[in-house]
Amino acid sequence: MVQTLLYGVPSGCSFGSIVALEWLGEPYRLCRIQMPEIVQGAAYRQINPVGETPTLVTATGERISESMAILNHLGARGIDKDLAFAQGTPGFDRLNQMLAFLNTSFFAAFGPLWYALEHGAEGTEKEALRAYGAAKVSKAHADLEVMLGDKDWLLGDHRTLADAYFIGIARWTKYHDVVDRRDYPGLQRLFDKLEADPSVRFAHAIERGEPAVSTGGFEGEVTLDDLLRQQALAA
Missing domain, CATH: 1.20.1050.10 (Glutathione S-transferase Yfyf (Class Pi); Chain A, domain 2)
Known part of the structure; x- marks a missing residue:
């Protein structure tokens, strides 16, 4: 399974996690969550009971919510790219x-x-x-x-x-x-x-629903229904 970020629109704080994933360069997908309608609905709460974005579903199916937790999770794999630092330093x-x-x-x-x-x-x-x-x-x-x-x-x-x-x-x-x-x-x-950064321009285009050019590992968008079905099959 490819890691998937559920991001909120319009203008969610999850924007920073999209930029971080682009900078990291690993394969990832995105799942668009409309606020406040979908983010507070029963379907999304199966992913995040608090009803907030962002949420990252990792390649092994774990769910991580809260921007700081997601960024630290990504940062642990971005040390060699100078995006973060080794713990204890x-x-x-x-x-x-x-x-x-x-x-x-x-x-x-x-x-x-x-x-x-x-x-x-x-x-x-x-x-x-x-x-x-x-x-x-x-x-x-x-x-x-x-x-x-x-x-x-x-x-x-x-x-x-x-x-x-x-x-x-x-x-x-x-x-x-x-x-x-x-x-x-x-x-x-x-x-x-x-x-002016290409990854930031990419994140803006994604939020606006416009054609977006990735310089990272973006592998497309998936719907919330599809993601829930994949999670159920993997359980």
């Missing part, structure tokens, strides 16, 4: 620290804004959520700008899986006009560099 600790910040601070900062947008908040509730979210997003950008400094990539002179995760979240500013990334020149520089 300073690089491993720095990568986990950066992934944790991106998950608990950068990602989470957008939470109030997504809630206001997706739940139709109005009036004072919407104003309060947007003000709170704007403050959190601004602080997360300012903190990450300091952490990046003058480095080419988040961890230094070469890209890692942290950069893949960053680009999937950083693009959310187009939905929530609360910061101008140009106020953070280091992050803008990193964002522009990643947007």
Whole structure:
């Protein structure tokens, strides 16, 4: 069985895992999960009971959810490509620290804004959520700008899986006009560099349902029904 990533659209944080799989270069398939309809349905919950994306079904049938867990799983096989670091090394600790910040601070900062947008908040509730979210997003950008400094990539002179995760979240500013990334020149520089990356362009095309040119090991898409049938046969 080929490892398969179940990714959420539109604009799920699973974008970073698609980029990571492209950079890794191993064979993989994708399974498109519409949010919120399919991701919260009974069929998808057979794969992920929490009803969230992404989920990676490995080549041996195990299921891994949560972006950090998936990226660490892929990273263990991407050490020779400089995408991650061996456990017990300073690089491993720095990568986990950066992934944790991106998950608990950068990602989470957008939470109030997504809630206001997706739940139709109005009036004072919407104003309060947007003000709170704007403050959190601004602080997360300012903190990450300091952490990046003058480095080419988040961890230094070469890209890692942290950069893949960053680009999937950083693009959310187009939905929530609360910061101008140009106020953070280091992050803008990193964002522009990643947007020009062939694997990032591939992930954008995949999400939009457009013809996509893989430079990795992409072997096509599979439906959720087909994946569930394959899982049942393998059980």
